[in-house]
Amino acid sequence: MGQAVSGMEGSFDIVKQRQVELVQRLFVRHQGELRGWVLAMLPDFSAADDVLQETFLTVTRKAELFQPETSFVAWAGAVARLHVFDWRRQRGRTAAALSDEVIEQLWCDAAASAGDASRADRELTALEGCLQSLAPQARKAVELRYRDGHKPAEVARRLGWTAEAIYVALSRARAALRECIERRLLAEGEPS
Amino acid sequence: MKDDRLTVLLGRHFEEALTVTDAAELNQLLAASAEARAAFWREARMHARLRQWGEQQAGSADCRSVKERSFAERKTTNVVGSLLAIVALVLLAFVLGRRESPASAAEMIRAALLAHAERVERVYLVSEVRARPDEPGFRLPNSIRVATLGDRFWVEMDQGQQRWMWGREPDGTIWLTLDAHRAMRIELAETGVPLHVIAEIYSLRVESLLNNVLKRCRLEHMSAIDMTQVITATPKQFDLSWMQSMTLEIDRETKAVRRLILVRDHATTTFTLIETRSANDRLYHVEGHLAQPTSILSRASEPDDRLQILTNKFGPEAGLWITK
Numbered sequence: 251m252g253q254a255v256s257g258m259e260g261s262f263d264i265v266k267q268r269q270v271e272l273v274q275r276l277f278v279r280h281q282g283e284l285r286g287w288v289l290a291m292l293p294d295f296s297a298a299d300d301v302l303q304e305t306f307l308t309v310t311r312k313a314e315l316f317q318p319e320t321s322f323v324a325w326a327g328a329v330a331r332l333h334v335f336d337w338r339r340q341r342g343r344t345a346a347a348l349s350d351e352v353i354e355q356l357w358c359d360a361a362a363s364a365g366d367a368s369r370a371d372r373e374l375t376a377l378e379g380c381l382q383s384l385a386p387q388a389r390k391a392v393e394l395r396y397r398d399g400h401k402p403a404e405v406a407r408r409l410g411w412t413a414e415a416i417y418v419a420l421s422r423a424r425a426a427l428r429e430c431i432e433r434r435l436l437a438e439g440e441p442s
Numbered sequence: 443m444k445d446d447r448l449t450v451l452l453g454r455h456f457e458e459a460l461t462v463t464d465a466a467e468l469n470q471l472l473a474a475s476a477e478a479r480a481a482f483w484r485e486a487r488m489h490a491r492l493r494q495w496g497e498q499q500a501g502s503a504d505c506r507s508v509k510e511r512s513f514a515e516r517k518t519t520n521v522v523g524s525l526l527a528i529v530a531l532v533l534l535a536f537v538l539g540r541r542e543s544p545a546s547a548a549e550m551i552r553a554a555l556l557a558h559a560e561r562v563e564r565v566y567l568v569s570e571v572r573a574r575p576d577e578p579g580f581r582l583p584n585s586i587r588v589a590t591l592g593d594r595f596w597v598e599m600d601q602g603q604q605r606w607m608w609g610r611e612p613d614g615t616i617w618l619t620l621d622a623h624r625a626m627r628i629e630l631a632e633t634g635v636p637l638h639v640i641a642e643i644y645s646l647r648v649e650s651l652l653n654n655v656l657k658r659c660r661l662e663h664m665s666a667i668d669m670t671q672v673i674t675a676t677p678k679q680f681d682l683s684w685m686q687s688m689t690l691e692i693d694r695e696t697k698a699v700r701r702l703i704l705v706r707d708h709a710t711t712t713f714t715l716i717e718t719r720s721a722n723d724r725l726y727h728v729e730g731h732l733a734q735p736t737s738i739l740s741r742a743s744e745p746d747d748r749l750q751i752l753t754n755k756f757g758p759e760a761g762l763w764i765t766k
Contacts, residue, residue, distance in 0.1 A: 349469045421453035424489065428484060
């Protein structure tokens with residue numbers, strides 16, 4: 251009897267372990283998309299990294315709750331959403347940020363259109379080519395912001411520009427890159 | 443006009459520069475319009491892709507000091523160095539026969555977690571350099587090997603004439619072989635501090651370790667050496683204060699941890715992967731190391747002469763391994 255119970259416990263352990271592996275594998279596959287969701291709500295890179303990491307640990311801990319026939323991104327995204335709210339609560343959300351209601355609404359839109367990890371990879375490949383087409387100063391601003399992780403004020407200081415000029419330059423650079431990526435993907439035969 | 447204003451507000455949101463008035467206006471626009479929300483996600487996706495690209499370029503870092511250091515290092519790189527680096531990268535790409543994009547440190551550790559969850563046993567050779575080699579204490583055996591399977595491990599210590607195996611059970615109980623037929627168990631509550639320290643140092647629960655590194659350490663992706671990615675981890679919380687830093691070398695192909703260097707106040711311990719083999723579950727239990735007839739001593743044994751046996755086998759220091 252004791253052996254039978256211990257055998258059953260062993261089977262449960264194996265099933266649980268497999269579920270953990272599945273969830274971690276799916277997380278690694280979809281982390282680009284999840285990170286995008288978190289960064290959308292928390293544009294601060296370091297905060298987004300912390301939240302993404304907490305999300306990874308939570309989905310690992312709760313792996314047995316994931317139902318494989320459902321959308322992993324939607325499930326992990328819901329966990330990430332809770333951690334985003336936690337993070338905002340802990341830091342004391344300011345009035346100069348998105349409201350909880352708007353975040354909920356945005357999250358619903360994102361969850362409804364979730365899911366193509368391979369598209370994210372193709373966008374990233376296209377992005378590398380598109381960055382070459384940026385003007386040197388715009389590219390420098392992008393590098394300082396996204397590669398070196400500086401806040402816009404520091405980017406402005408290093409380039410000798412005003413902060414407002416940096417916002418505009420980065421916004422235009424993102425728009426130009428987005429158009430370039432869409433053109434490239436379209437040329438490869440992918441719908442935008 | 444409204445679109446232009448939305449573009450400006452979204453730009454400020456992603457540059458963390460919204461004012462209270464801006465935020466109220468942006469919240470109103472996003473709440474009222476599905477188009478505005480679609481524009482938000484287009485901008486968000488680009489922001490995320492650029493950050494992903496940036497991390498790959500920088501080799502990833504998640505703490506400010508590291509970012510600043512890497513920036514300074516890049517600034518001092520000279521033209522010749524850059525050219526040599528490009529030539530080396532081209533050669534490496536040629537040798538590898540395919541292009542690999544560098545992943546961030548956290549991504550690599552997550553990939554290592556997956557690799558170590560597979561049912562494969564990995565054996566590590568352990569070496570240690572003590573800051574004060576003459577300090578009294580338990581003299582280490584000539585050879586220490588740790589076999590790992592997911593989050594489980596057992597250790598083989600070989601002192602020439604003496605060879606013994608030990609491991610830990612999920613509740614913290616330490617088991618230890620004495621000879622081919624005999625072993626003992628020491629429960630967590632009765633484990634003396636010196637034995638506890640030895641057990642902690644040579645325990646290698648890879649999954650827990652990697653999870654802790656992800657959660658509690660600042661990570662820096664140093665460089666790629668041959669076929670490995672090198673990551674350093676430094677604790678960002680006080681509960682890992684016994685550790686100064688850890689360096690992980692992760693195999694680019696298999697994602698397994700090839701070397702782990704743990705720097706502590708008084709010693710540096712290195713675990714080097716020497717063998718990968720199919721797992722034998724039995725060896726993760728004390729019974730798997732014993733031949734019949736077996737005898738396993740424990741707190742319940744009458745008489746409990748485990749301390750006497752330990753001091754006979756390992757010397758007087760082992761007299762502190764069990765607390766009564």
